[in-house]
């Protein structure tokens with residue numbers, strides 16, 4: 001369970017204050033499959049970064065399974081970020097000097113574990129996102145949508161309990177997006193992974209179980225009451 | 229008019245040959261408003277890069293207003309790229325050390341011309357894409373969709389005759405995308421600019437005058453016969 005309580009995030013820019021998030025409270029239960037929508041600049045990436053412990057709020061609290069994340073020792077926060085939380089970045093953030101397989105396996109370097117198992121798992125994930133024929137390519141030898149799919153595979157290598165995906169299908173065609181969404185839905189339905197997807201695709205949002213809409217840094221709609 | 233004749237683009241990767249484009253022939257008339265669609269990896273970015281003289285084909289010819297682009301002196305090619313062709317990159321390619329206004333005005337440094345006129349034009353374009361309140365921000369202080377809109381403004385600063393846009397609305401919400409598309413359609417209808425948009429959004433494609441579909445590096449559909 002992730003709970004955000006009264007989260008505010010402010011940036012200062014040339015004497016102005018920008019309220020990227022303004023008193024946001026939100027609870028996401030384990031195993032939920034939800035989407036976050038809203039206008040460009042409404043605060044979606046900021047919200048996801050705070051959920052994923054990549055950024056500290058200006059004020060407010062983040063509870064991970066009941067524990068206040070801000071009060072955890074930094075080593076514990078880093079462990080959650082590295083092992084329990086998978087993150088797909090809006091800009092992919094692949095390492096340009098590593099090939100596709102190296103990028104997907106990179107998180108494993110910090111967690112030990114069997115290298116051959118890791119390699120098998122990486123190959124399976126690359127197959128699932130349709131990229132197993134490109135394992136030796138480097139990111140600059142891939143199309144935008146191909147890089148995005150590698151970023152999705154990488155986010156799942158540690159079997160995270162929570163997957164946060166910032167527009168994970170923005171760079172792919174409709175058919176590939178539907179296939180990726182089925183895979184993400186399966187993680188929630190079958191593996192109990194909590195999956196939160198930021199998207200601009202309203203059809204995609206409609207096919208998740210719950211949609212939270214942001215506007216100017218606030219939650220203005222939440223379909224949480226409407227479970228099917 | 230841009231004419232591609234028998235364009236092939238191959239990459240060599242670890243002993244394999246990848247046919248990014250395979251014998252593509254295409255004519256785009258002045259003032260047309262068209263979309264290019266296709267699966268992730270089907271060759272759309274490669275096609276656009278070749279139309280924009282950013283990349284040379286492995287074989288085949290590119291004619292710009294009847295002149296074979298490959299036979300032009302490099303200085304003339306550079307002038308076409310810099311002045312007649314506007315390009316919106318799939319990855320934006322904003323300069324991280326310049327602010328929004330500096331990024332939009334950057335192409336003007338190479339063409340001389342009145343600085344105050346250039347500044348007025350830049351502000352007008354930023355207003356048109358909804359970014360005039362962020363002129364002092366740097367790219368890393370903007371959301372993904374905000375960076376994308378700055379890239380669109382920059383592509384138009386030289387009043388290009390040809391605008392090539394690689395997924396120009398992929399990172400913005402539906403409403404912002406519709407507003408940007410209206411602006412791009414206006415360039416074609418009112419200013420006679422040739423506008424070619426790569427997109428994964430099939431609604432967006434349907435609202436252009438013509439759609440070319442790529443699959444595995446080939447043109448498999450072209451609605452050019454169906455003008456309204």
Ligand SMILES: Nc1ncnc2c1ncn2[C@@H]1O[C@H](COP(=O)(O)OP(=O)(O)OP(=O)(O)O)[C@@H](O)[C@H]1O
Pocket residue numbers: 140141142143144145146171172173239240241246247248266267268269270271272273274275318
């Ligand atoms: N430098 C390179 N070396 C090897 N292969 C490459 C290179 N650049 C591109 N490719 C390959 O060429 C093919 C076409 O790439 P392109 O970027 O044109 O696709 P695209 O249609 O724009 O895809 P997307 O919708 O994902 O952006 C892809 O299979 C890609 O992996």
Ligand SMILES: Nc1ncnc2c1ncn2[C@@H]1O[C@H](COP(=O)(O)OP(=O)(O)OP(=O)(O)O)[C@@H](O)[C@H]1O
Pocket residue numbers: 011012013018019020038039040041042043044045046047090368369370371372373374399400401
């Ligand atoms: N470092 C920063 N300094 C100043 N303002 C910032 C900074 N980072 C983000 N912002 C602002 O905070 C607001 C929210 O940004 P955020 O990236 O969360 O939006 P978003 O909803 O993800 O947008 P998009 O759909 O375009 O990706 C935006 O107005 C953005 O300009």
Ligand SMILES: [Mg+2]
Pocket residue numbers: 044045046090166371372373
């Ligand atoms: Mg964002």
Ligand SMILES: [Mg+2]
Pocket residue numbers: 143144145272273274318394
């Ligand atoms: Mg592309």
